[in-house]
Amino acid sequence: MRKLRFHPCGNFKETYEEELAIFETDFGRLWMLIGIVLLFGVIPFVSSPYILYVLNIIGIYSIAAVGLNILTGYTGQISLGHGAFFGVGAYTAAILASKAHSPFLLSLLAAGVMTAAVGFIFGLPSSRLKHLYLLIATLAGQFIMEYVFVNWESMTGGAEGIVVMGASLFGLDLGNDRTFYFVIFAFLVLMIWIAVNLKRTRYGRAFIAIRDNDRAAEGMGIPIFRYKLLSFAISSFYAGLAGALFAYFTMSITPEPFNLWLSIEFIAMIIIGGLGSIPGSIFGTAFIVILNELLSHVTEYLMNVGASEGMAITIAPLREFVFGLAIVLFIIYEPKGIAEVWRVVRSSFRLWPFSY
Amino acid sequence: MKAFRGEPSIFASAQPEDRRAELEVKNLTLKFGGITALSKIDLSVHTGELVAIIGPNGAGKTSLLNCITGYYKPQEGQIFFNGENITRLRTHHLTKLGIGRTYQNIELFPGMTVLSNMLLARHVHCHYNAGRASLFLKSVRKEEVRHRKVLEELIDFLEMQSIRKKLVGSLPYGMRKRVELGRALSLEPKLLILDEPFAGMTLEEKEDMVRFLTELNEAWNQTTILVEHDMSVVMSISKRVIVLDFGVKIAEGPPEFVQKHPQVIKAYLGDTATID
Numbered sequence: 001m002r003k004l005r006f007h008p009c010g011n012f013k014e015t016y017e018e019e020l021a022i023f024e025t026d027f028g029r030l031w032m033l034i035g036i037v038l039l040f041g042v043i044p045f046v047s048s049p050y051i052l053y054v055l056n057i058i059g060i061y062s063i064a065a066v067g068l069n070i071l072t073g074y075t076g077q078i079s080l081g082h083g084a085f086f087g088v089g090a091y092t093a094a095i096l097a098s099k100a101h102s103p104f105l106l107s108l109l110a111a112g113v114m115t116a117a118v119g120f121i122f123g124l125p126s127s128r129l130k131h132l133y134l135l136i137a138t139l140a141g142q143f144i145m146e147y148v149f150v151n152w153e154s155m156t157g158g159a160e161g162i163v164v165m166g167a168s169l170f171g172l173d174l175g176n177d178r179t180f181y182f183v184i185f186a187f188l189v190l191m192i193w194i195a196v197n198l199k200r201t202r203y204g205r206a207f208i209a210i211r212d213n214d215r216a217a218e219g220m221g222i223p224i225f226r227y228k229l230l231s232f233a234i235s236s237f238y239a240g241l242a243g244a245l246f247a248y249f250t251m252s253i254t255p256e257p258f259n260l261w262l263s264i265e266f267i268a269m270i271i272i273g274g275l276g277s278i279p280g281s282i283f284g285t286a287f288i289v290i291l292n293e294l295l296s297h298v299t300e301y302l303m304n305v306g307a308s309e310g311m312a313i314t315i316a317p318l319r320e321f322v323f324g325l326a327i328v329l330f331i332i333y334e335p336k337g338i339a340e341v342w343r344v345v346r347s348s349f350r351l352w353p354f355s356y
Numbered sequence: 357m358k359a360f361r362g363e364p365s366i367f368a369s370a371q372p373e374d375r376r377a378e379l380e381v382k383n384l385t386l387k388f389g390g391i392t393a394l395s396k397i398d399l400s401v402h403t404g405e406l407v408a409i410i411g412p413n414g415a416g417k418t419s420l421l422n423c424i425t426g427y428y429k430p431q432e433g434q435i436f437f438n439g440e441n442i443t444r445l446r447t448h449h450l451t452k453l454g455i456g457r458t459y460q461n462i463e464l465f466p467g468m469t470v471l472s473n474m475l476l477a478r479h480v481h482c483h484y485n486a487g488r489a490s491l492f493l494k495s496v497r498k499e500e501v502r503h504r505k506v507l508e509e510l511i512d513f514l515e516m517q518s519i520r521k522k523l524v525g526s527l528p529y530g531m532r533k534r535v536e537l538g539r540a541l542s543l544e545p546k547l548l549i550l551d552e553p554f555a556g557m558t559l560e561e562k563e564d565m566v567r568f569l570t571e572l573n574e575a576w577n578q579t580t581i582l583v584e585h586d587m588s589v590v591m592s593i594s595k596r597v598i599v600l601d602f603g604v605k606i607a608e609g610p611p612e613f614v615q616k617h618p619q620v621i622k623a624y625l626g627d628t629a630t631i632d
Contacts, residue, residue, distance in 0.1 A: 015501075016500075016501045016504040016505065017497065017501055019504070020497060020500055020501070194490045194491070197489060197490050197491060197492040198486070198489060198490050200492070200500075201482075201484070201489035201492070201496060201500065202478070202479050202482040202484075202489065203486055203489055205472065205475060205476045205479065206476070206479060208465070208468070209465060209476050212465045212466075212467060212468075213463055213465060215427075215463060216459070216463035216464070216465070217476075218446070218447040218448050218451075219425065219447055219448075219451060219457060219459070219463070220448075220451065220476055220477050220479055220480075220539075220543070221448050221451035221452050221477075221479050221480035221543065222448055222479055223446070223448045223449075224448070230486065234486075
């Protein structure tokens, strides 16, 4: 057996393969193993139903956030349409499940592919548009999709939405939160692994090159437009998959959740978590979801205590206010997001008791 | 000439056909609105040559390079590379055909390490697809390792061992120029185009760069087009010099010939005839 390595001190690498590894040391691998054991072996069995529900939401949104980070964090293309893409995934899965009774995995995959196609189409303006202008173009995509959700009644059921039968996988009923927890987090782990792999191959390098300097990227033989579209498609696939999981999880979908607010929340997740960082997407998602839950508890509590009408109206926008404040504070004090805080904390543990 | 600093396999094992670079520019005219940046330029570069293009500021040297590498589309004229008409092709396609270049104002990716900058340039030589990449299959891993080996040989060749893991943004200017040469070489170009590789360098850095370029050209038969202002360098290493002035080719020939050419002297130093 090879010697285990626990300290990132010095460079003991002997082959180029070792440099391609995801984790620098066996310490990192050990932590990942502990994390996976906790994730699948402990957490679902000790959590209360409410905590489990919140975790499931975090897991679902994390998949979409990782996808959006590939598009925005790595490729540098901003999308305000991810809320709608998430919805496209949810509707595709719901329609397939309710009308065609398609199996769970197949509708997940179909939802991903369908959303990738939609994302591809709404990525087309990126051949000409950059930055703010692209943002507005994707915003148009958001509104078009919202309109479709509400008005294509024969398919989407309009404002009433669709009821989705509980999922089942290999004869197992995935109807309750605990069993579905395993499905969500298995997919999350898989999708993170794929994102990491893409990042360390020519695709990740090309995406980053397009973000940093598209002129030079073209000089390196990267067909920029094709790669931007690829990035849109991959990112939308993630969003669609997450949306499909969401549809099976909530069991009934209406057009309301997939509005602009959700798109903004996705952007907030990756900004707060850290642009261009895969763990950051998950930290950001956890932060936003937990903040949302806390704030809704707080407003509810205050409204009951305050009792008077006037008070309730004053408190109602509290959620939006704190939400906006959190984004602003993060941009000012930690523009690299929670991922950077995490890195600093980790390295200070590693270096203790010395300062560097 | 013998190779002194290692034998990078991309050069050493290349077949003559892989190194073939015949560039032919015919009657090229480029206009920006009312300004004629290049007018009726004819030139050719053959395999194994080191050709310098010189001229005063604003003569159209960089515009010419931008036409050859696909950034600008000329209004008239054609460009042929190895017999293929490349006038209308996009830059990334030209890179694939084997035209690699460096830029006047270094266009590296400052947030990446030297190694990842060079790995990026291996893009056209990566053959795996997105599906295999997303699962990081064994074949992908093998290919990545192969590219890393190629790069390590180039790093040895360009004497950059100590900076391979450094961020490009933290390197001094002269070193960045060298990294940019390394990145252009990672493309395995048949035709290497260098836009002012000596600008802003100290004497030692210039000497190093001259060593690299001469060895590339003489030991490895690297076809090179060099745009440069430093006359002592141009006159000592190039086989043939092309002089542009106000978008017109005014002279072409060996360095000694160009140096004495009256129109070249006039372009650089002005005309004394009117004063006398």
